[in-house]
Amino acid sequence: MGRPHIRRVAVAVAVATAATGLAGTAFAGPSTGVERSAASARTSASASAAAVVAAARAAAFAHASASGVSKGDELHAQDVMIDPEGARHVRFVRTHHNLPVLGGDLVVHLNNKLAYAGVTRAAGHAVKPDTTRARLTARQAASKAARAAKGHAGGARLVVDARGGGAALAYQVTVTSRGASHTVVVDAVTGKVRSDIPDSDEFLSPKLVRTLRKRGETINPATGSGSGTARASLVFDPGGHRAARYPANAKGTGKSLFVGKVRLTTTQTSRGHFQLRDRTRYGTETRDAKGSYTESFTKGKKFTSRTDVWGNGKTSSRTSAAADAQYGVTETLDFYKKTFKRKGIANDGKAAHAMVHWGKKVANAFWDPTCNCMLYGDGDGKMFKKPLVVLDVTGHELTHGVVDATAKLEPTYVDSDGNQYGEPGALNESLADIFGSNVEFFAHNKKDTPDFLIGEKLGLKQKFLRRLDHPSLDKLEGTIDYWSPETYYTEVHAGSGVSSHAYYLLAEGSGKRKIGGVTYDSPTYDNSKVKGIGRTKATAIFYRALTRYMVSTTDFHGARVATLKAAKDLYGAKSTEYKTVDRAWAAVNVTAANRPTARR
Ligand SMILES: [Zn+2]
Numbered sequence: 001m002g003r004p005h006i007r008r009v010a011v012a013v014a015v016a017t018a019a020t021g022l023a024g025t026a027f028a029g030p031s032t033g034v035e036r037s038a039a040s041a042r043t044s045a046s047a048s049a050a051a052v053v054a055a056a057r058a059a060a061f062a063h064a065s066a067s068g069v070s071k072g073d074e075l076h077a078q079d080v081m082i083d084p085e086g087a088r089h090v091r092f093v094r095t096h097h098n099l100p101v102l103g104g105d106l107v108v109h110l111n112n113k114l115a116y117a118g119v120t121r122a123a124g125h126a127v128k129p130d131t132t133r134a135r136l137t138a139r140q141a142a143s144k145a146a147r148a149a150k151g152h153a154g155g156a157r158l159v160v161d162a163r164g165g166g167a168a169l170a171y172q173v174t175v176t177s178r179g180a181s182h183t184v185v186v187d188a189v190t191g192k193v194r195s196d197i198p199d200s201d202e203f204l205s206p207k208l209v210r211t212l213r214k215r216g217e218t219i220n221p222a223t224g225s226g227s228g229t230a231r232a233s234l235v236f237d238p239g240g241h242r243a244a245r246y247p248a249n250a251k252g253t254g255k256s257l258f259v260g261k262v263r264l265t266t267t268q269t270s271r272g273h274f275q276l277r278d279r280t281r282y283g284t285e286t287r288d289a290k291g292s293y294t295e296s297f298t299k300g301k302k303f304t305s306r307t308d309v310w311g312n313g314k315t316s317s318r319t320s321a322a323a324d325a326q327y328g329v330t331e332t333l334d335f336y337k338k339t340f341k342r343k344g345i346a347n348d349g350k351a352a353h354a355m356v357h358w359g360k361k362v363a364n365a366f367w368d369p370t371c372n373c374m375l376y377g378d379g380d381g382k383m384f385k386k387p388l389v390v391l392d393v394t395g396h397e398l399t400h401g402v403v404d405a406t407a408k409l410e411p412t413y414v415d416s417d418g419n420q421y422g423e424p425g426a427l428n429e430s431l432a433d434i435f436g437s438n439v440e441f442f443a444h445n446k447k448d449t450p451d452f453l454i455g456e457k458l459g460l461k462q463k464f465l466r467r468l469d470h471p472s473l474d475k476l477e478g479t480i481d482y483w484s485p486e487t488y489y490t491e492v493h494a495g496s497g498v499s500s501h502a503y504y505l506l507a508e509g510s511g512k513r514k515i516g517g518v519t520y521d522s523p524t525y526d527n528s529k530v531k532g533i534g535r536t537k538a539t540a541i542f543y544r545a546l547t548r549y550m551v552s553t554t555d556f557h558g559a560r561v562a563t564l565k566a567a568k569d570l571y572g573a574k575s576t577e578y579k580t581v582d583r584a585w586a587a588v589n590v591t592a593a594n595r596p597t598a599r600r
Helices: 005-017 019-025 038-044 049-062 138-149 206-215 318-340 391-405 423-443 485-489 497-508 535-549 556-571 576-586
Strands: 073-082 088-096 099-102 106-110 116-121 152-161 168-177 180-187 193-198 248-255 261-270 273-275 284-288 353-356 365-368 373-376 511-515 518-522
Touching: 049 073, 049 088, 049 106, 049 116, 088 535, 099 168, 106 535, 138 152, 138 168, 138 180, 138 193, 152 180, 248 318, 261 318, 284 318, 318 353, 318 373, 318 391, 318 423, 318 535, 365 391, 373 391, 391 423, 423 485, 423 497, 423 535, 423 556, 497 518, 497 535, 497 556, 497 576, 535 556, 535 576, 556 576
Parallel strands: 099 152, 284 353, 353 373
Antiparallel strands: 073 088, 088 099, 088 106, 106 116, 152 168, 168 180, 180 193, 248 261, 261 273, 365 373, 511 518
16 A cells, blocks of 8 residues: 555645655656647646645635535645546645544546636545544554554644544554564544554555465566566656766666566766666666665665666676666566656656665565555565566556545554555556556566566466456455455455456456466456557556545546546547446446445
8 A cells, every 4th residue: 555645645735835845746747648639738838836726725615515614724735637638636734723534535527718627635524523622642643653563653643634524533543663664543532543554565465465474475586687578768868978077877787686688767976986876867866785684775875887788687696686676676666657747756747766674574565655665575585585676566666655645545454464455455456466467568578578477477376466357366465356345455466466457457358368478368257358558558548547536535437437537538428438338347347337336
């Protein structure tokens, strides 16, 4: 999971009060591959970001019954997305009498004349708490949180917890232990721990690790230092020949563990000295954590070289894993930029860093929003023999960063082992798999041929970890193919199958198909035949849905509505694409008719 949106509230408030800060992340430009009317977008794009935010805020209060905002609420803009046809979508977080509201996020939709066109909201109720007086002191709340999450508590601050239909006065506390942080929410009146959610997403869930251990399975991906697999950078021009002044861009070679020889844009710091840092991609860089649990990127040791060759294709060089990491991160950034014009993970033009050799025998990899970087452990040497630096893992994890910067989908429940549950969390995992496999298609590396499988290079007995065409073929996490009322209580990786399957059906259709050497056979709940609209269009629909029409509480029925809206924007309500979105969801048993009334 991504970081709970709680901590982000502070950031958003700061952005909203500084008009210049907003402009930095705002008008992202057309964020899907499809432009319908660039000319109209240009004329209507002249309204300033501040004017758009003001119009959206006024619209939210004018349409209070639809938006759910009420007296005492303040709206703080987090993001403004502009469509090619000129429509705007302003994402807000909320405070209530200056207290951050958890689960109070909403997106206000405006047409190209800045008139109200609808709202997507996380909470369907007014967030007025019964009391504004806390019984617990901040110190008492912090010590409760520290006990619950077994670590050291930072300061506690008062919030309104509006998740799950309530509106409770609560304390929000960050607890850290061994480099991992949790956000704990403690009821300010009863002292009950309302939630305890890890701030970073581990690629391998505690449940999966236990299953693998029970089965005596190991993760031991094959390495190789083959050559001729790299392709030239398509997106950026390193311009290395004007290298008289330093630092200068250089063309380096990575000898990676899993994707052969790859070309990397590096930095020449002086004559004969290079650093594993890519100035053409916002200064994205990989460092060596040297076995520490630091969440501070600046504490990582720089990778430097005299030859601009990085690694030797084997784990005997500490730099090989760094080559994989730097390659995976830059390919992911390029995928988002080239496909959606997204500039960096948070669309703010900032670097996405990576640290390899993180921690002592850590058998995992994760996106850490605190350091804005990917952290890769080396494996425990027993069950996990190598660093988890394969491409689709990186694409998956960085997509959690993208979700964190947009819809911030949250698990509804986390158990004491750290396993996460609930449909919004499952949707988050699914989007990470969908875009993660699209990163593979984008990278088109012969050493890691693109497919709709996740973790196919991990060396697992079932040959993959998860797959989008027929999720239930996975027996390790028990991923499901179809929605049912119980899905709301399913572990997030297992539950991810519902929307991953819908995405696959939308892209490629039902039945047998061979794509790039892999045979797929996608079933449907209602035995209907679905004809796919192609991966490019399906991906554009899901991206637009994520960035415009999803909020922290979006469940699978909400995702159906979001993707229908996105398809309508892009292709029209009478289009084959729109109808196929509807059919794909019906084929995984998500329909307008079976939406649970409690969550409508
Ligand atoms: Zn994940």
